[in-house]
Structures are given as structure tokens and as C-alpha cells.
Amino acid sequence: MEPKLYRPPPEVRGMTSLDKEAFTQTITVPALRVPTGVLNKVVKSLRKATIQRPGVPRVVQDKEQSNDFRLVLLDPRRVSSPSSFSEAEAESLRSFGVSEELHYYELQLTYDNLKSEEVLEAVLPPDLDVTSAFSRVGHIAHMNLRDHQLPYKNLIGQVIMDKNPGVTCVVNKTNIIDSTYRNFRMEVLAGEEDMVAKVKENGVTYEFDFSRVYWNPRLSTEHQRVVQLVKRGDTVFDVFAGVGPFAIPAARLGANVLANDLNPESYRWLQHNCKLNKVESKVRVFNLDGRAFIRGPLKQELPALLKGTSGVHMVMNLPALALDFLDAFRGLLHQEPPCDENLPTVHCYGFSKDDNPDTDVVGRASRSLGFPLENRCSVHFVRNVAPNKDMLCVRFTLPKEVLFGKPTEEPAPKRQKCEETKNAT
Known part of the structure; x- marks a missing residue:
């Protein structure tokens, strides 16, 4: 039968305040009358032909209210006549003594039986x-609605909350990430205004106020990829640490970590998450500008580490700005180590809108360092954050020519303003 049987009534078009009763309609679906003794076997053999709708039973009482028979409801798109059954299905019905004669059942579909896309399309x-797409952050569903959807924003929020168990708050980003601290301005569309989320990523638990820190659930694979490059006993400098998605897993693997974030809220939740995951003894936490962290704690620790044999990693995940901070490494140290074997590995993130994004980020990194990285680095594609905008990670060994070269003049502190498009989360 036509797909319109699965669409809510046309009167709901243009609704801005959700009226669940308005979605109720009655449709006619085909059914088989099946003896209760073989009911389970028949349902199993017809699993591809039975009706599949949220909250709709596949088996109902037959019209005669007989205890000996039940009606098995069929998908009207799949079955319209007895000839619709496959040869295997028809053979199963005959073996169970079930007639292929179709009966018809008046089925009431309500709002609860519709999927979120169907409600919103209506x-x-x-x-x-x-x-109906959103990012799930604990109990929070985070949406990026477009302008034409805003008149329906509260209805959309309510539908998302209704149709996704465990979601008790739906928020919409109201602008780009444009603050010093990388947090969104957002409004609550539905549910309780509780922004403290608890999430689990790669076996690690994090808690934070989603409205005041940066968290992107789409980066879990990238967090894991980089952390897996770290070995027990290594040292990790996390320059823009956020609430700890690189720092804490690295510490759990046995690395020594110095983690920094400028945002006081991120700093506070980073401390909290270190305790939550019992790695506070392995992580030293700082609340500094990224450049001050590089020229302060990192500079103090690095000389001794270069004399050792354990690896040193520097993670710089602030893709809107991190490439610009690479010049802080110019002339950072004064006395060269006896060999080049233990120079730090840098993992620096950047956005690119260039037609050749790999070449673009390597060129920008080279200019910032004052040293050519071509053929001396690798570029990993992380994700597409918006049309024609990629996020990439440049990985390279920090050249001794940079680290022990002539220091640049101390630049004015750069405001860490992250300019992402609305689709960049």
C-alpha cells in the first residue's frame, strides 16, 4: 500500500506547539489468523513480513476473541496479497497448517508509534x-538548527527528547564558537536545564558543565588514535587540554602528563576528572594561556626529558589557532642535547578550507615554526567539520633547529578566539 499510511494526518503541518493527539490515525493492515500453538514459530518464520513500528505489537487478539487463535499483523508495504509471501514463507505456513488467507485489522497509530523523522517531516x-540529527553528550542532545527550523525549535526539541530514551535536555547552539574559552552559547529547547553531563569515552568517565567547556563526542576516535601512540613512562604535554580527553587516557596508560587549559571551568573539571579516574598523581594541571604554558612549565621540564630515553609528546588540539602557537617553540631552549634521538613529537591540529588541505596545514605549520616541515611530517585527516572545511593533525618531530634556534621576539598574547562555522561541531 502507499507509504502515506505511515504519515501523520496533514492537519499537523505547520504546528509549532506539539499536540500529540493530532497525530492519531487509523490504518488498515493485513494479518494472518494463526493458531496459538504455532504462534511463535510462525512469527519467527515471517520476521521479514511482520509489521515493524515503534510500540506496535505484531500479535493481537483476533476479531472473534478466540483464545485458540491470534492475528499476526503484516507490513502492508511488504504484503498485499497471499502471493506476496516468498516461497520459503509460504512453505512454512503450510507446514504449520496456517491459511494464507489475509484478514484485515484496523490499527490505530499514535504519536508514540511514529519515528522522530516522520513527525518532523509532517x-x-x-x-x-x-x-533529527544531534550530538549526544550524556543526557543532553545538542542540535545545530538552521534558521528555517527555528520557528519549530521547541517542538523539535520535545520530539527529540520523546523519541530518544535517556535524553532529558535538548539544546541548540545559538552561535559559532567565538569565545576565548571555546564554549557554545546555547538555549534549552526542551527538558530540564541541567548542563552537567556525565559521559564515557573509550572506557574513561568524564563529567563537566557542557555549557561552559568544550566537548565534542565526534572526536573519540581521534583521542584514542593519539593516546595509543603514547607508551608507559612517556611524558605528554597537553597544551589545550579541555576536560582531559587526551590527558586522562594517557595517564591511565602510565604516562606522566602536564595538562593545561586557559578556561577556568575546563581547568576545574579537568582536576575533577583526574580524581574521578584516579590519575591525579600522574597529571599536573595548569590554568594558563597556551603560549605561557609552553614558555613556562613545558620549558622547565623539557631539558631533563631530552636527556632521558622515554618519549615526549606535545598535543595541541585547538584547531582554529594551534598552528599559530608553534612559533612559541622557536629558541625555547639554549643548550643542545648530545644527540637527536629524543626530540619531542608534536601533534598539532588545524582547520583548512584549502583545495589541498594537507599542503595548506604543513605550509602554515612551517611558517609558524620558521622551518620547513615538507617531507618531515605526516598529516592525518580527522574529520570534515563543514562543507569545504577539514580538521587535520600534523605530526612531526620538533626540529632541533627550531628548539635551539634564535628565539623570536615575544609576541603579544593572542586571544584564543575559535572561529568555527555553525556546522563545525
């Missing part, structure tokens, strides 16, 4: 894009 104007 409500929003037909010529506009429909989205």
Missing part, C-alpha cells in the same frame, strides 16, 4: 530540510 513545511 510538521515542517514540505520545501524545507528536516533534521
